[in-house]
Amino acid sequence: MSDFPVNPLVWIGVGxxxxxxxxxxxxYQEKKKELKKLKEIPIFRPDHHLVKILKASPxxxxxxxxxxxxxxxxxxPLGSRFVPRCFGVIQKIEVAEHWSYWNSLTRTWNSRKVNxxxxxxxxxxxxxxxxxxxxDMYVKVQDPLDASGAFLERVHHRVRRAEEGVMGxxxxxxxxxxxxxxxxxxxxxxxGTTLTGFGEVVLEGGEVMRLQAPQDGRRFLxxxxxxGSFMDRHESSAQMWKALTAVSGITGASLLAAVVYSLVGKQxxxxx
Numbered sequence: 409m410s411d412f413p414v415n416p417l418v419w420i421g422v423g424x425x426x427x428x429x430x431x432x433x434x435x436y437q438e439k440k441k442e443l444k445k446l447k448e449i450p451i452f453r454p455d456h457h458l459v460k461i462l463k464a465s466p467x468x469x470x471x472x473x474x475x476x477x478x479x480x481x482x483x484x485p486l487g488s489r490f491v492p493r494c495f496g497v498i499q500k501i502e503v504a505e506h507w508s509y510w511n512s513l514t515r516t517w518n519s520r521k522v523n524x525x526x527x528x529x530x531x532x533x534x535x536x537x538x539x540x541x542x543x544d545m546y547v548k549v550q551d552p553l554d555a556s557g558a559f560l561e562r563v564h565h566r567v568r569r570a571e572e573g574v575m576g577x578x579x580x581x582x583x584x585x586x587x588x589x590x591x592x593x594x595x596x597x598x599x600g601t602t603l604t605g606f607g608e609v610v611l612e613g614g615e616v617m618r619l620q621a622p623q624d625g626r627r628f629l630x631x632x633x634x635x636g637s638f639m640d641r642h643e644s645s646a647q648m649w650k651a652l653t654a655v656s657g658i659t660g661a662s663l664l665a666a667v668v669y670s671l672v673g674k675q676x677x678x679x680x
Contacts, residue, residue, distance in 0.1 A: 421659075422667070424660075440646055446639065449472060450470070450473045451474045451475075453476055454536055454537055454547040455545050458609070459615065468610060472608060475547050476602070476603070476604045476634055477546075477602075478536050478600055479597060479598065480546065481495070481531055482532040482534055486596070489564075495599045497531050497533035498596065498597040500529075500594070500595040501528075502591075503524070504525070506520075506587075507586065508588050528553070534549065535619070548617065548618045549618075549619050552630060555621070555628045555629060555630040556629055558632070560597055561596055561597070561598060561601070563598070564594040565592070568592075569589050602634050603630060603631070604630075604633065605619045605630050606628070606629040606630075606631075608623060
């Protein structure tokens with residue numbers, strides 16, 4: 409068979425397909441392990457059942473659980489600076505200027521972001537059961553800024569282009585720099601958002617429940633969705649890696665089979 413050389417690109421395609429199949433299979437196995445750990449985490453809502461579980465637990469503490477509820481400000485919520493009748497409990501505002509400067513070596517204008525300011529405001533908030541507008545059961549969220557997870561929603565984003573006047577053209581010629589635009593954005597954790605928190609829950613004073621960062625080093629996580637949707641997203645991710653594993657493996661096997669069939673066919677033709 410060595411008398412009939414195969415295009416090196418074909419061998420590269422075969423090797424790449426099997427290599428990617430192995431990589432995707434590894435990622436699939438890792439996602440399966442992550443899913444198994446997530447399914448082992450108990451899920452609760454801020455209700456009397458959770459209070460009973462905490463009272464029966466050692467030190468009235470659950471080391472790592474998931475709590476699903478609606479975001480409710482403990483006092484006056486934060487009003488959006490840009491969107492009317494939009495309220496939240498965590499507010500993050502970013503303002504930055506975009507400038508262009510002249511690069512004499514490449515003789516081109518390059519851009520950069522300067523004078524970036526970031527403001528973050530918070531008010532205490534809790535998680536309450538969905539559908540209950542008035543409830544004496546709630547879970548306070550302790551130090552939410554220490555939690556990971558993309559739980560802020562962008563409610564405003566605007567880019568204001570700089571106006572070029574005579575004075576601006578003069579400064580541009582003297583300094584080699586010119587303002588291009590100002591960018592502003594606002595993110596909120598809005599009141600009424602469905603939030604699932606993963607962490608440690610403790611009971612204080614017999615009725616006050618608090619969600620906080622775990623003491624055992626596990627991740628304190630806030631997810632802006634219900635627990636079922638969160639798990640479905642991870643299931644979909646695992647199925648994606650599984651499908652990519654199969655596609656890559658089948659592609660590699662098909663290419664290899666085609667190479668073998670071609671070589672065997674040529675060998676038969678030569679023997680005839």
